[in-house]
Amino acid sequence: MDERQAREEIQLIRRMIDQTKRSTAESGTLFVVWGVLLTLALVGNYVLASLRLYDWEWLNWVAAAVIGWIYSIVYGIRRRKKEAVRTYVQTAARHLYFGCGTAFLLVGLLFPALRVYSYESIVILVATVSGVLFFVMSGLFDWPLLRGLGLFWWLGAVVLSLVPFPARTLVYAGLFIPGFLVPSFLLQARSKKNS
Amino acid sequence: MTPDLFEPLDPVIHSQVRLAVLSILLAAEKADFNYLKKSTGATDGNLSTHLVKLEEAGYIAVKKSFSGRKPLTTCSLTEKGRAAFARYVKALEGYLPPGR
Numbered sequence: 001m002d003e004r005q006a007r008e009e010i011q012l013i014r015r016m017i018d019q020t021k022r023s024t025a026e027s028g029t030l031f032v033v034w035g036v037l038l039t040l041a042l043v044g045n046y047v048l049a050s051l052r053l054y055d056w057e058w059l060n061w062v063a064a065a066v067i068g069w070i071y072s073i074v075y076g077i078r079r080r081k082k083e084a085v086r087t088y089v090q091t092a093a094r095h096l097y098f099g100c101g102t103a104f105l106l107v108g109l110l111f112p113a114l115r116v117y118s119y120e121s122i123v124i125l126v127a128t129v130s131g132v133l134f135f136v137m138s139g140l141f142d143w144p145l146l147r148g149l150g151l152f153w154w155l156g157a158v159v160l161s162l163v164p165f166p167a168r169t170l171v172y173a174g175l176f177i178p179g180f181l182v183p184s185f186l187l188q189a190r191s192k193k194n195s
Numbered sequence: 196m197t198p199d200l201f202e203p204l205d206p207v208i209h210s211q212v213r214l215a216v217l218s219i220l221l222a223a224e225k226a227d228f229n230y231l232k233k234s235t236g237a238t239d240g241n242l243s244t245h246l247v248k249l250e251e252a253g254y255i256a257v258k259k260s261f262s263g264r265k266p267l268t269t270c271s272l273t274e275k276g277r278a279a280f281a282r283y284v285k286a287l288e289g290y291l292p293p294g295r
Contacts, residue, residue, distance in 0.1 A: 009214060
């Protein structure tokens with residue numbers, strides 16, 4: 001073994017580790033599905049509010065959550081069966097998604113239904129959890145854009161708390177497009193490029 | 196510095212395919228046979244031989260199961276393997292000039 005061979009071996013180690021990390025990068029599919037579903041739910045909410053069908057707004061969100069969760073579980077099981085390699089980052093990310101998904105259900109549907117707080121506060125809490133989701137993801141996937149999104153959502157939560165209801169929901173919809181929908185497609189594009 | 200002063204390299208790891216397999220398993224919680232084959236560029240028989248050597252040394256754990264009707268071999272790094280890999284990398288660094 002000489003210096004050149006030692007360098008070659010270290011390069012091989014680096015190449016294998018990088019390759020493994022790239023092949024298991026976040027695909028973004030679930031984010032796109034949730035992004036589209038929540039956009040449709042936001043539009044549905046607007047239409048129902050315009051028609052003064054307030055009792056149906058609740059069902060609109062429940063439907064979006066149920067469809068999203070069923071899709072997520074089926075997608076997760078199928079992907080797990082097919083995966084040839086699983087990294088620690090993927091396992092950590094799965095726990096993060098499940099944790100934040102549960103938190104969204106609790107703060108967005110269950111707690112308001114139990115009248116722990118008014119439905120007017122939902123978007124503030126959802127924005128706060130979104131901040132946690134993206135901020136932790138930035139660490140897992142080493143992508144500074146996601147860190148920026150985490151900060152964006154936390155700042156958004158503060159802004160939302162200062163805006164009175166019902167304008168608050170409109171502001172949330174305005175934040176949702178650059179803060180969730182666009183990054184979801186960027187995440188998917190990045191994954192395709194890497195693979 | 197003469198070669199005698201260098202730390203000896205672990206002969207179980209000192210092979211391109213085995214080093215590549217351990218590097219993959221260091222980044223991954225587990226990887227299946229086909230992924231390792233594709234990543235290392237080894238043939239079925241060649242990779243099997245290397246995996247047996249690593250398993251016999253206690254550096255990797257090999258689990259055989261079925262995915263539907265197809266046999267599935269999944270490998271993961273053991274604690275002993277992780278420690279051996281760390282020692283190997285440290286020994287490798289000894290062959291580089293200081294600060295490089």
